Amino acid sequence: MARPTPQTHGEILAAAARRFAATGYRGTSLQDIAGEVGCSKAAVLYHFANKEAILTELMAPAIEVLRALDDRIAAQSEPASAQRVAAEGFVDLAVRFRGEIALLRGEFPELLQQPDFAHIQQISERLLAALAGRSERASARITAFVLLAGIAETCGEFADVPDEELRDALLALLRRALAPVH
Amino acid sequence: MARPTPQTHGEILAAAARRFAATGYRGTSLQDIAGEVGCSKAAVLYHFANKEAILTELMAPAIEVLRALDDRIAAQSEPASAQRVAAEGFVDLAVRFRGEIALLRGEFPELLQQPDFAHIQQISERLLAALAGRSERASARITAFVLLAGIAETCGEFADVPDEELRDALLALLRRALAPVH
DNA sequence: CACTGATCTGACCGATCGGTCAGGTGCTGA
DNA sequence: TCAGCACCTGACCGATCGGTCAGATCAGTG
Structure with missing residues (x-):
């Protein structure tokens, strides 16, 4: 035993x-x-130490990469380049860590409340703004939000799709769907 | 008291x-x-009768409309018209029942397991197929899945956006993002 | 040999969950 | 006046939850 x-x-x-x-x-x-x-x-x-510590350790690598992406986005001075960096970086992250993201299975809202993940909410907000081309237009924010949540929610379901193929499909979708920055 | x-x-x-x-x-x-x-x-x-009965009664109107949409989609013989009906019908439903959809808050997967909601899973699958233009291409299915999940997951967050505006934004997004049926 | 520290166990804790039950209350119609 | 019913309560149930704790096991070390 x-x-x-x-x-x-x-x-x-x-x-x-x-x-x-x-x-x-x-x-x-x-x-x-x-x-x-x-x-x-x-x-x-x-x-x-407790149940949450297991989740925290499981998510740590993905969170680290997300934080690095946030820095890279913040370093862009032009909305257009920020949008490009955000889109490509987020798709990369979603594809690479789709297993980890799948763990959250729609419990994002509750889990983000927990202190360990509090800063992720702010990062998500900046990611959203970058994808929306730093626009305040409601339609731009709606579009970015739907894509962000949709990719986060579904990428875990495509465990059997090759990285390359999934990456290309998501990037193509983002390019078609996101409003070009004026 | x-x-x-x-x-x-x-x-x-x-x-x-x-x-x-x-x-x-x-x-x-x-x-x-x-x-x-x-x-x-x-x-x-x-x-x-029990906790689930509360949720069932809350969701009943939305489920009824979803079922009606499923019938309308099934009645389309052409993939292109099925895609159009599915997109417009789903956006209508999401906007109209965004409050009810918000209740599920990412618990779709678990809740759909329950017997009362079992058939919704099949309806979702047919809705997905229609949006993907009845195509078997992975990229088409990925696109449709991301949009479907993204809209379902986020529409509840836009409680303060007028129906008309939300509807237009989502429809425009779907038209841009969905692959046109050949 | 004795001792130590890492690893692990079973028994237990208080809290909370969904749900049951016997009975109380107050209105209504005969 | 009173039986009957809809409505509601507090007390309680078994199950499960995350978490604690004292102690058993065992490998390594002096």
């Missing part, structure tokens, strides 16, 4: 990723994760 | 709608709803 090697930390992460992807963060109990790993719930909480 | 008039049923529905919109279906307890109405949890369960 006792696991001889202490790679349990990684096993818990992998199991949690599978469960979160299947039933969402809220819909997954620590007992579920422990059951999939084959250890006790107490063992899970030995390796992680 | 005792409510003199038996309009409690409607009050519960309204309170549940507010709470679901604020914290999601799962994130709202019967106690929350009862607290907002000012009655006991048992009173809520006197008017509704």
Whole structure:
């Protein structure tokens, strides 16, 4: 019964990723994760301070890349180049981390409330503004919002589409749909 | 304390709608709803068989319209006209019922599992196919999926945008983004 | 050998969940 | 006057949740 090697930390992460992807963060109990790993719930909480810490560790790489993208967007002085950087960077990120994004499974709103993810909301807002060409027009913001949320919500469903193909399809969609900056 | 008039049923529905919109279906307890109405949890369960019945009644009008749209799409023989009917019908539905759609707040996947909503999954699949121009190309399906999910996920956020304006913005987006049927 | 620290367990905790139940209250019609 | 009904309450239920805790196991070390 006792696991001889202490790679349990990684096993818990992998199991949690599978469960979160299947039933969402809220819909997954620590007992579920422990059951999939084959250890006790107490063992899970030995390796992680609490349930949220598991999610935080799973999302850390994606969040780091998102933050870097935010910096790159902020460095653009022209709305047109900011829009291009935002579109390409976001599609890259969505394709590369579609597995991680899938974990959130529509629990974005609740999860973004948690202190660990608070700054992501601000980054999302800046990403949205850049995609909208820094325009205040309602239609531009609506368009950008639909595309942003749609890509975030669906990219996890295309696990079997090759990176390249998914990237091209999403970029083409953004180019067609986004209002060109005047 | 005792409510003199038996309009409690409607009050519960309204309170549940507010709470679901604020914290999601799962994130709202019967106690929350009862607290907002000012009655006991048992009173809520006197008017509704269970928690799911509240959601079902809230969503019933939107579901009925969705079903009607499905029929209209199925009646189209040409992919091009099916795509047009699907796009216009879906935008209409999203704008008109954006309040109800907002209640689901990203819990689509879980909620669609429930028997009461099982057929909606099939309707969504047919709607997706129609928007994709009944094409099997991955890029067409990806585009349609992103737009469908994006609109469903975001339309509830535009409570303050006039119907007309939101409708025009979404329709313009779909026309730009959807692949024209050959 | 004894000791230590990392790993893990089962039993347990308080809180909350959806839901049940017996009974109280007040209106209505015979 | 009183039976009957719609409406509602507080107390309670079993289940599950995230999290705690004391202690068992075991490999390594002196």
